[in-house]
Amino acid sequence: MDETQRALAAAHRHAERYLATITDRPVGTEFDFGALAETLGTLPDTGSDAEEVIDRLAELLEPGIVAMSSPRFFGFVIGGTLPAAMASDWLVSVWDQNTGLLLPTPATTTAENVAGAWLLDLLGLPADASFGFVTGCQMAHWTCLAAARHDVLARVGWDVERKGLVGAPPIRVVAGADRHVTVDRALRYLGIGLEAIEVVPDDDQGRIDIDALGETLSRGNGPTIVCGQAGNINAGAFDDLDAICDAAREVGAWVHVDGAFGLFAAATPEHAPLLKGVERADSWATDAHKLLNVPYDCGFAATAHPESHMAACQVTAAYLERTDTAREPMHFNPEFSRRARSLPVLAALMQLGRTGVEAMVRQMCDAAASFGRRLDAAPDVEVINDVVFDQVLARFRASSGRDKDHDRLTNAVIEAVQREGTCYPTGTSWHGMELMRISVASWRTTEADVERSVDAILRVSADCRADS
Numbered sequence: 001m002d003e004t005q006r007a008l009a010a011a012h013r014h015a016e017r018y019l020a021t022i023t024d025r026p027v028g029t030e031f032d033f034g035a036l037a038e039t040l041g042t043l044p045d046t047g048s049d050a051e052e053v054i055d056r057l058a059e060l061l062e063p064g065i066v067a068m069s070s071p072r073f074f075g076f077v078i079g080g081t082l083p084a085a086m087a088s089d090w091l092v093s094v095w096d097q098n099t100g101l102l103l104p105t106p107a108t109t110t111a112e113n114v115a116g117a118w119l120l121d122l123l124g125l126p127a128d129a130s131f132g133f134v135t136g137c138q139m140a141h142w143t144c145l146a147a148a149r150h151d152v153l154a155r156v157g158w159d160v161e162r163k164g165l166v167g168a169p170p171i172r173v174v175a176g177a178d179r180h181v182t183v184d185r186a187l188r189y190l191g192i193g194l195e196a197i198e199v200v201p202d203d204d205q206g207r208i209d210i211d212a213l214g215e216t217l218s219r220g221n222g223p224t225i226v227c228g229q230a231g232n233i234n235a236g237a238f239d240d241l242d243a244i245c246d247a248a249r250e251v252g253a254w255v256h257v258d259g260a261f262g263l264f265a266a267a268t269p270e271h272a273p274l275l276k277g278v279e280r281a282d283s284w285a286t287d288a289h290k291l292l293n294v295p296y297d298c299g300f301a302a303t304a305h306p307e308s309h310m311a312a313c314q315v316t317a318a319y320l321e322r323t324d325t326a327r328e329p330m331h332f333n334p335e336f337s338r339r340a341r342s343l344p345v346l347a348a349l350m351q352l353g354r355t356g357v358e359a360m361v362r363q364m365c366d367a368a369a370s371f372g373r374r375l376d377a378a379p380d381v382e383v384i385n386d387v388v389f390d391q392v393l394a395r396f397r398a399s400s401g402r403d404k405d406h407d408r409l410t411n412a413v414i415e416a417v418q419r420e421g422t423c424y425p426t427g428t429s430w431h432g433m434e435l436m437r438i439s440v441a442s443w444r445t446t447e448a449d450v451e452r453s454v455d456a457i458l459r460v461s462a463d464c465r466a467d468s
């Protein structure tokens with residue numbers, strides 16, 4: 001075998017060994033990252049055989065790999081990796097197609113155009129929406145809000161791509177108090193700035209207060225963008241998107257929806273009503289690397305205004321080959337060169353089909369609901385949110401009954417559970433409370449995993465109470 005074949009065979013060997021243990025290995029890890037950095041040392045003067053490099057990396061790094069694709073990893077909103085998505089991602093690297101333009105990369109660009117159309121269909125979004133595959137939901141926000149910035153300013157006669165924002169009419173951004181931080185980050189990158197945000201209060205589940213939204217919108221005028229949310233990062237709650245679109249339409253505002261994981265509610269008939277009105281929005285940002293379970297990094301930006309989307313992103317140069325008849329990915333993305341990150345999306349959708357995605361999302365939500373019921377039934381554990389989707393927020397109540405003791409106990413339980421290794425929830429501060437956050441986002445998570453995890457959490461929390 002030549003060096004390439006030996007390196008790939010080594011990677012395959014390590015992958016198989018790792019995946020063989022994925023359902024049972026401890027999820028968290030205690031890893032000496034200082035020691036790893038020391039072992040790696042400084043840039044070597046001379047190289048090594050590729051197979052040896054792979055073996056060495058596997059040996060050094062694997063002890064520090066947190067099993068994020070374990071069926072019992074519940075931190076952040078991560079998502080596992082479906083077999084076809086993972087394997088096709090290997091081919092993305094092997095084929096190494098710079099998937100920006102159709103003519104030089106006809107196969108991966110065409111596959112991307114199909115994957116985008118299938119995703120729009122799955123998510124219940126307009127079939128003629130424009131779309132781009134980006135690195136994640138944050139950059140999907142950037143892409144959608146760049147289109148929005150173009151659109152709302154063009155309507156008052158300002159060409160932002162030519163003139164920039166200096167001297168431009170101000171843009172109002174109206175958004176909920178419990179929006180995701182990446183909306184703010186995208187607004188910073190776009191030069192709109194944080195002071196442009198007019199914050200609307202939220203309710204006990206983190207949803208935008210619709211009356212307050214109406215009042216806020218009526219207080220000003222001019223170019224306006226409203227940001228709604230399908231799937232609150234903590235509670236999993238969905239804004240009333242229909243009502244947001246009604247209110248925004250009255251003042252001619254652009255509606256952007258952060259649906260990083262929540263847009264996938266469209267996949268099941270029992271959760272789809274949470275998204276009522278979503279198709280009326282002007283732009284949508286989501287992630288395939290979360291609930292669709294493709295590898296990092298894969299976000300998706302879609303807009304109902306292809307011209308504005310293109311005005312914000314399109315690029316031409318004399319040396320680029322291009323067609324005028326087909327969709328060119330480069331015109332809908334912030335990146336120039338890019339990998340064919342949409343191929344794992346196509347592969348995942350081919351593996352599961354519409355009914356398979358439905359079953360997967362249902363399994364995640366059923367697991368979250370079961371978590372909620374089991375934890376809430378335990379003495380001195382309180383589930384804080386309505387478990388409407390895949391997120392659960394739990395608080396561990398201390399015997400003193402004091403808030404600060406609940407907070408301290410809850411944080412101690414989270415840390416101890418992560419150390420114990422059966423499962424891996426993470427924490428959050430929300431509505432003045434320290435809480436355990438459980439997000440079910442992997443195709444591998446079964447009811448048995450929930451049972452095993454709840455047992456571990458309750459066992460560990462009893463120890464924490466005894467210690468305190």
Ligand SMILES: *Cc1c(COP(=O)(O)O)cnc(C)c1O
Binds near residue numbers: 299
């Ligand atoms: C994860 C998430 C984001 C950010 O997505 P990235 O893919 O990490 O950029 C934005 N909004 C919500 C609601 C999220 O859950």
